[in-house]
Amino acid sequence: MPRNKNKTLATWLALLGGPLGLHRFYLRGLGDLWGWLYPLPTALGLYGIERVQQFGQDDHWSWLLIPLLGVSIAASALTAIVYGLRSPEKWNAAFNTAGSSEAPAGSTNWFTVIGVAAALLLGTGVLMASLAFSFQRYFEYQIEEARKISQ
Template sequence: MTTTHRNKTIATLITAIFGSIGLHRFYLHGAKDVWGWLHFISLPLSLLALAIWPTQQKLFLFAPLLISALIAILEALITGLMPDEKWDLRLNGGSGKKSESTWILAVIIVLTVGVGAIGLIGTIARTFDLLFTGGSYG
């Protein structure tokens, strides 16, 4: 049985941009993927928390979505840095095609590292501000 070929560059790009809502998991594993639905549920859960507690700090209300986004950044790096042979063995076993990564994948990985570092440092800084000063710096 022939399966569809999953492109590693597209999967990495989807993971980096839409990973916090689980779109990459649905692209790679289909609609029955539990981890994809856990990523997806983080957005309505965060919006529900905002509706219930509108006066709370937004960092805590959107924590499920933020955690999902940071996990997605890590998944994008894991996906992008995986060797093509291992990628084909794991996800393209029956497709009959071989993956060939190009420089575009390297650019996506570098940008993902930058965005991930900024997001992680910003999250840590804001969390310490809220926990130790009560949010007096903004």
């Protein structure tokens, strides 16, 4: 008999380990293709941060790669919010099919609510920071190119 999947644990796994796909592996097992694809944008974004440290902020690849990390973290935070706000009946129907629709693993408690609030805070902050970084670099690049043309 498969074990019931806990909604609170899945919420926190999506928040803390989401960019690595840990929540997908918890809910769907190690054979989940999407779980294995989650680390790709995370690794590319971390490579973008490494490029900034090596080549400076004027590196064009870095301002293209860093938002991938931000989007990966923000998507994981959004997943945590969706998991945490799902009703117990829908949660148990999706992930605890062997049990009843009232199984306690799908219930919401204070740890779930705190996880949703933390996901909202982290996800919006990271998404806005990564977008601001990219747009700032993009517009600075456009100004540099305009100055080159005008001279």
